[in-house]
Amino acid sequence: MNNQFGNKIRILREEHKMLLRQLASLLDMDTAQLSKIERGERNAKKETVLKMAKILKVVPDELVTLWLADQIYDVVKDENTALKAMMVAKESVKHSKKEKE
Amino acid sequence: MNNQFGNKIRILREEHKMLLRQLASLLDMDTAQLSKIERGERNAKKETVLKMAKILKVVPDELVTLWLADQIYDVVKDENTALKAMMVAKESVKHSKKEKE
DNA sequence: TTATATTTGCCAATATGTGACAAGTCAATA
DNA sequence: TATTGACTTGTCACATATTGGCAAATATAA
Numbered sequence: 001m002n003n004q005f006g007n008k009i010r011i012l013r014e015e016h017k018m019l020l021r022q023l024a025s026l027l028d029m030d031t032a033q034l035s036k037i038e039r040g041e042r043n044a045k046k047e048t049v050l051k052m053a054k055i056l057k058v059v060p061d062e063l064v065t066l067w068l069a070d071q072i073y074d075v076v077k078d079e080n081t082a083l084k085a086m087m088v089a090k091e092s093v094k095h096s097k098k099e100k101e
Numbered sequence: 102m103n104n105q106f107g108n109k110i111r112i113l114r115e116e117h118k119m120l121l122r123q124l125a126s127l128l129d130m131d132t133a134q135l136s137k138i139e140r141g142e143r144n145a146k147k148e149t150v151l152k153m154a155k156i157l158k159v160v161p162d163e164l165v166t167l168w169l170a171d172q173i174y175d176v177v178k179d180e181n182t183a184l185k186a187m188m189v190a191k192e193s194v195k196h197s198k199k200e201k202e
Numbered sequence: 203t204t205a206t207a208t209t210t211g212c213c214a215a216t217a218t219g220t221g222a223c224a225a226g227t228c229a230a231t232a
Numbered sequence: 233t234a235t236t237g238a239c240t241t242g243t244c245a246c247a248t249a250t251t252g253g254c255a256a257a258t259a260t261a262a
Contacts, residue, residue: 002193020208030253035209042251061182068186071176073193076169081162082194085169086187092103092174093183121239131222136240143220 002073003040005049005066010038012056026055040070103174104141106150106167111139113157127156141171 013023024034027048036042044052049067053060076082114124125135128149137143145153150168154161177183 004189004193019206021206031207032209032254033252035207039209041210061185064180065182065185065189068177068180068182069189069193072173072186072190075172075176076190076194077197079165079169081166081169083191084162084166085173086191086194088105088166088170089173089177090184090187092105092170093177093187096103096178120237122237132238133223133240134221136238140240142241 002077003070005044005063005070006038006040008063008066009052009056012052012058013038016056023052023055027051043071103178104171106145106164106171107139107141109164109167110153110157113153113159114139117157124153124156128152144172 013020020034020038021031024031027034029048033042037044037048044067046064046067049063050060053063072086076085079085114121121135121139122132125132128135130149134143138145138149145168147165147168150164151161154164173187177186180186
């Protein structure tokens with residue numbers, strides 16, 4: 001499993017009965033690019049993710065989460081210490097959060 | 102917190118009473134590069150990580166885990182959905198593992 | 203077929219990462 | 233305070249990766 005972000009975008013786009021070209025136009029991007037993003041062949045910019053959330057009427061965090069998850073998955077996918085590494089990284093995130101408060 | 106990998110390498114190197122230049126030589130790399138890797142200014146290649154494990158007599162997984170964790174942290178560090186995204190990615194990893202079996 | 207939607211392949215432009223080296227700081231000590 | 237040795241910093245050319253854009257290929261439907 002992979003490309004949770006692209007899959008979600010495609011589903012949302014279809015729910016809104018939009019064509020690739022229509023969504024692409026609103027996002028001010030090439031239709032082909034968007035096609036690639038939906039199929040996970042290319043990565044969207046964060047800015048694009050936020051625009052998508054607005055257009056497709058979902059809370060930004062929902063999309064950002066999937067978009068980030070895909071990137072994490074990409075980093076660890078071929079590693080057999082993937083789960084351990086994620087636990088270690090999780091602790092780092094928790095600690096850095098504490099420092100901010 | 103960050104750069105767990107580099108910190109570990111530095112500690113191991115010092116435990117082995119090696120100079121940067123000595124370890125760098127065994128790794129066949131520039132002393133300055135290694136310095137940057139230890140301080141987290143540059144990323145080591147996986148190949149280098151494995152060589153380090155051999156030289157510093159630790160199991161490769163130990164270093165690979167920290168090295169990966171740093172990379173994950175880099176991806177998520179500025180995102181407030183970091184923890185959620187990691188949970189989502191974790192599920193993907195678990196599922197892809199199952200498929201292999 | 204024809205029309206429309208999507209995908210694919212390619213390329214030039216841009217951005218990012220890497221290796222190598224020289225010069226810099228810093229600490230110890232003669 | 234000069235010298236030495238360890239480490240750090242800055243820079244630059246080069247390689248590698250990513251991106252945007254277009255055109256052609258491939259569906260899909262009428």
